[in-house]
Amino acid sequence: MSERIELAQNAAGRSVPAMVNGRPQIPFLGVGQYQPRGRKAAPPICSTKDYPENGDKRVANLETALRNCGLRNGMVISNHHHLRDGDRVALMALDAAAKIGVKDLVWFPSASFPSQKAAIELMQSGVIHHIEGSMNGPLGDYCTQGKMRGMGVLRSHGGRWQAIQDGEVHIDVAVIAAPTADAFGNADGSHGKSACGSLGFALADSTYADRVIVVTDNLVPFPCVPWQIQGNNVDFVVEVDSIGDPAKIVSGTTEITRSPDRLRIAEFVARFLRDAGIMRNGFSFQAGAGGIALAFVDFLRRMMKEDGVKARFVRGGSTKFLVELLQEGLTDYILDGQTFDLDGVKSIGSDPRHVATSPFTSYNYHGKGNFASLVDAVVLGATEVDVNFNANVVTHSDGRLLHGIGGWQNCLAAGCTILAVPSFRDRIPVIIDEVTTLTGPGELIDVVATERGIAINPRRQDLLDAVKGSSLPIRPIQDIKAEVERICGGKPARPKLGDRPVAVVKWVDGTVLDTIWQVS
Amino acid sequence: MSSVNTLAIPRPAEAGHWGKEVRSDLHVSIEPRDRGGLEITLESRVGIYYGSSILSQTRQVLESLGVKHARISGHDEGALPFVISARIETAVKRAGLGVDKKVLPEKIARAGPSPRDRLRRSRLYLPGSEPKYFINAALHGPDAIILDLEDSVHHAEKDAARILVRNALHGVDFGSCERMVRINQLPLGLQDLTEVIPEQPDLILIPKVERPEQVSQADRMIDELKSRDRIDRPIWLMPIVESALGIENAFAIATATPNIAALTIGLEDYTADLGVAKTLEGRESRYARTRLVNAAKAAGVQAIDSVFGDVGDLAGLRQWGENSRALGFEGMGCIHPSQIPVIHQAFAPSQIEVDKALKIVAAFEEAQQRGLAVVSLGSKMIDPPVVERARKLVVGAKAMGKA
Numbered sequence: 001m002s003e004r005i006e007l008a009q010n011a012a013g014r015s016v017p018a019m020v021n022g023r024p025q026i027p028f029l030g031v032g033q034y035q036p037r038g039r040k041a042a043p044p045i046c047s048t049k050d051y052p053e054n055g056d057k058r059v060a061n062l063e064t065a066l067r068n069c070g071l072r073n074g075m076v077i078s079n080h081h082h083l084r085d086g087d088r089v090a091l092m093a094l095d096a097a098a099k100i101g102v103k104d105l106v107w108f109p110s111a112s113f114p115s116q117k118a119a120i121e122l123m124q125s126g127v128i129h130h131i132e133g134s135m136n137g138p139l140g141d142y143c144t145q146g147k148m149r150g151m152g153v154l155r156s157h158g159g160r161w162q163a164i165q166d167g168e169v170h171i172d173v174a175v176i177a178a179p180t181a182d183a184f185g186n187a188d189g190s191h192g193k194s195a196c197g198s199l200g201f202a203l204a205d206s207t208y209a210d211r212v213i214v215v216t217d218n219l220v221p222f223p224c225v226p227w228q229i230q231g232n233n234v235d236f237v238v239e240v241d242s243i244g245d246p247a248k249i250v251s252g253t254t255e256i257t258r259s260p261d262r263l264r265i266a267e268f269v270a271r272f273l274r275d276a277g278i279m280r281n282g283f284s285f286q287a288g289a290g291g292i293a294l295a296f297v298d299f300l301r302r303m304m305k306e307d308g309v310k311a312r313f314v315r316g317g318s319t320k321f322l323v324e325l326l327q328e329g330l331t332d333y334i335l336d337g338q339t340f341d342l343d344g345v346k347s348i349g350s351d352p353r354h355v356a357t358s359p360f361t362s363y364n365y366h367g368k369g370n371f372a373s374l375v376d377a378v379v380l381g382a383t384e385v386d387v388n389f390n391a392n393v394v395t396h397s398d399g400r401l402l403h404g405i406g407g408w409q410n411c412l413a414a415g416c417t418i419l420a421v422p423s424f425r426d427r428i429p430v431i432i433d434e435v436t437t438l439t440g441p442g443e444l445i446d447v448v449a450t451e452r453g454i455a456i457n458p459r460r461q462d463l464l465d466a467v468k469g470s471s472l473p474i475r476p477i478q479d480i481k482a483e484v485e486r487i488c489g490g491k492p493a494r495p496k497l498g499d500r501p502v503a504v505v506k507w508v509d510g511t512v513l514d515t516i517w518q519v520s
Numbered sequence: 521m522s523s524v525n526t527l528a529i530p531r532p533a534e535a536g537h538w539g540k541e542v543r544s545d546l547h548v549s550i551e552p553r554d555r556g557g558l559e560i561t562l563e564s565r566v567g568i569y570y571g572s573s574i575l576s577q578t579r580q581v582l583e584s585l586g587v588k589h590a591r592i593s594g595h596d597e598g599a600l601p602f603v604i605s606a607r608i609e610t611a612v613k614r615a616g617l618g619v620d621k622k623v624l625p626e627k628i629a630r631a632g633p634s635p636r637d638r639l640r641r642s643r644l645y646l647p648g649s650e651p652k653y654f655i656n657a658a659l660h661g662p663d664a665i666i667l668d669l670e671d672s673v674h675h676a677e678k679d680a681a682r683i684l685v686r687n688a689l690h691g692v693d694f695g696s697c698e699r700m701v702r703i704n705q706l707p708l709g710l711q712d713l714t715e716v717i718p719e720q721p722d723l724i725l726i727p728k729v730e731r732p733e734q735v736s737q738a739d740r741m742i743d744e745l746k747s748r749d750r751i752d753r754p755i756w757l758m759p760i761v762e763s764a765l766g767i768e769n770a771f772a773i774a775t776a777t778p779n780i781a782a783l784t785i786g787l788e789d790y791t792a793d794l795g796v797a798k799t800l801e802g803r804e805s806r807y808a809r810t811r812l813v814n815a816a817k818a819a820g821v822q823a824i825d826s827v828f829g830d831v832g833d834l835a836g837l838r839q840w841g842e843n844s845r846a847l848g849f850e851g852m853g854c855i856h857p858s859q860i861p862v863i864h865q866a867f868a869p870s871q872i873e874v875d876k877a878l879k880i881v882a883a884f885e886e887a888q889q890r891g892l893a894v895v896s897l898g899s900k901m902i903d904p905p906v907v908e909r910a911r912k913l914v915v916g917a918k919a920m921g922k923a
Contacts, residue, residue, distance in 0.1 A: 260857035398568050426598030427566045489601035492569030
């Protein structure tokens with residue numbers, strides 16, 4: 001990794017590597033500027049004659065399955081993250097690969113979690129060459145300290161689908177943890193002791209990978225109904241005792257923030273939707289499972305009841321707060337990408353109006369449209385926002401990896417994108433001159449809501465007009481920034497970042513938006 | 521002589537807090553020495569961004585306090601500048617240095633002086649030793665904030681809280697909130713006054729008042745400090761009556777000085793004094809509360825109710841507040857920002873009351889114009905006290921944005 005990496009300047013003025021892990025890259029050209037061409041990637045054609053007639057694709061263990069898949073040095077192995085921090089299957093698969101003796105794998109999870117920090121040892125021992133997927137905690141530090149052999153590639157959920165579909169990443173073997181499955185490989189996430197709700201993140205893997213292994217701890221006789229993963233895409237089924245720790249797969253309950261400042265932000269956002277006329281019959285919204293987002297849903301629910309307004313659909317990450325909206329008739333549907341708590345899991349497994357979606361339907365930018373742009377308003381977090389409304393969600397202000405991108409970039413396509421953020425954290429201002437890592441271009445970010453006031457992007461004159469006469473504290477972003485800098489005793493010093501790229505942030509169209517630099 | 525000597529010998533000391541759960545605070549330890557200059561070490565959660573700023577602030581504060589030779593180490597949990605200088609000053613003073621010196625943070629512009637009869641529906645208590653609550657307190661829109669030096673501050677932390685509260689009064693933006701300080705019982709409270717009066721708080725709460733002399737004593741001290749510093753802004757007093765004897769003396773207390781703007785009651789101590797349990801309905805304190813209201817009104821000052829302790833029970837708070845307003849109270853204390861809007865609703869007149877009062881006032885004005893001595897509304901004659909009450913209600917409702 002000591003060779004010089006050639007850098008290019010992209011349309012956002014960011015320095016990005018021209019090559020990543022041996023593949024030439026296209027620097028970000030601007031929102032909507034890159035025109036993809038060609039045809040989608042596809043897995044090899046298979047024949048039924050090569051699969052058991054009785055449909056029983058079980059093999060004794062993962063090691064056998066991986067051998068049968070022909071796992072070799074340098075291949076790409078993938079997992080989904082629906083079991084979140086409770087997942088056992090990804091490490092099981094990587095350990096099995098280590099036992100077989102393969103090296104230099106590219107691990108391609110839809111996200112990694114702190115409980116998977118053992119992947120560091122597998123990188124040190126050479127089993128894994130590098131990770132392409134979100135990294136945080138110990139894995140994030142390993143990457144930003146420049147210890148990983150390859151470059152990290154951070155993609156949004158939609159961007160991951162796009163990369164697989166467009167052939168940027170070819171998955172050799174997909175290992176899919178399934179809370180319920182049959183021996184044919186049909187699999188479902190909503191039932192079983194390790195239920196996690198939707199399995200949408202594994203759909204691309206099951207469709208595009210050369211070989212697909214389903215790992216389950218709840219094998220049911222054919223047919224597994226409903227099936228989110230089609231057994232017709234599956235090569236092998238492995239039965240194990242446990243695919244994950246249920247306590248960490250979903251939280252028992254998701255809790256609203258109790259911080260008065262954060263509640264204030266949540267209330268501002270809900271009032272904004274009402275005052276701007278976005279909250280009206282037939283509208284739609286999406287909010288995550290963070291404390292502010294949950295409180296926002298709670299405030300909005302009260303306002304919807306007061307005004308007699310009903311949504312057509314809400315987008316999950318589902319929690320009990322969205323489930324309550326559904327049960328109270330305040331929305332016709334929940335379109336759910338992932339399921340965060342037990343109420344969500346129960347609902348998606350039993351209520352036909354609670355529908356599992358995938359990154360293909362929701363987020364993929366290289367498709368014939370996607371759901372994200374049909375959503376009227378989305379409420380997101382960020383670690384930093386700059387005065388031009390550009391935002392960072394992946395790194396701390398000191399350049400260390402903090403979060404994956406998740407669906408964040410994809411959600412920016414909504415009619416109104418609102419970042420709900422405290423104006424400073426631990427004396428560190430959130431609104432700054434220039435973000436450390438550009439994750440979302442400011443032209444797509446419409447509103448920044450803080451406890452000290454709401455800033456509307458000047459590009460959105462329509463929103464500025466819509467809230468004229470509102471009692472909300474609408475303020476220029478510079479104004480909020482200046483106030484916070486006064487409180488914090490001046491602008492924060494800019495951390496010194498290294499000059500060696502250790503990872504890149506992809507935009508939703510596969511172009512390179514920004515670089516993560518090595519930190520000491 | 522010996523005590524003076526002990527004070528004169530500098531000793532190691534510390535101040536502030538640090539740890540995983542601590543936010544917006546700084547822990548400083550100081551080891552004075554005879555030579556070698558200043559040796560400062562710092563660990564900070566925000567070191568990358570503000571490390572050099574903290575170091576230079578530390579140097580400035582130490583210089584202003586006349587500390588020339590010492591080892592200082594700081595653990596910073598994202599403390600804001602006004603906290604940093606307060607913690608350093610506290611450590612320095614605990615070390616026996618910096619006597620009679622102080623270091624103030626950058627000054628914030630203050631709102632205008634507080635009218636004696638301003639709206640005092642809600643006052644948000646802020647523990648004087650918890651800086652993290654100060655900075656955003658005003659955002660939640662209470663009529664007043666109270667920087668508390670009394671019950672929420674541990675005995676060993678009184679000196680630290682005093683300096684912190686002083687710095688907050690000087691440098692924290694409390695917006696349009698009335699800036700109140702609850703001092704300790706006298707005589708300890710006199711030390712609090714010495715520290716905070718130069719920063720011109722709008723109102724001082726004096727706790728556990730039983731006799732008018734306690735109020736007069738504090739009042740005299742405030743007057744002296746004001747004239748020393750040439751402060752002409754009013755600093756109002758709100759005695760807190762918290763005992764059976766205090767209730768008996770309520771009127772005398774309320775008239776102890778013209779600087780009293782309001783009288784309030786502390787129900788935890790009062791019920792303890794009576795030896796009864798404090799209940800949700802407040803039956804046991806009804807006599808004391810009505811007596812206090814009567815004394816306050818007789819003295820021409822506001823009557824303000826106690827706090828409602830169960831932060832989770834907003835419905836109970838609403839009921840308490842409505843009942844409180846019906847008894848003649850004009851506000852109450854809050855221990856959590858979520859209580860503020862509920863209290864404001866509870867103390868607001870209903871739309872029906874406002875509409876009726878507006879009609880009465882309009883009828884009165886019309887009668888005045890036409891030179892009529894008798895005011896009538898429809899077929900009813902309106903007595904002068906009814907007009908007066910209606911006018912007060914309209915003024916109050918306007919202040920609350922209700923009319």
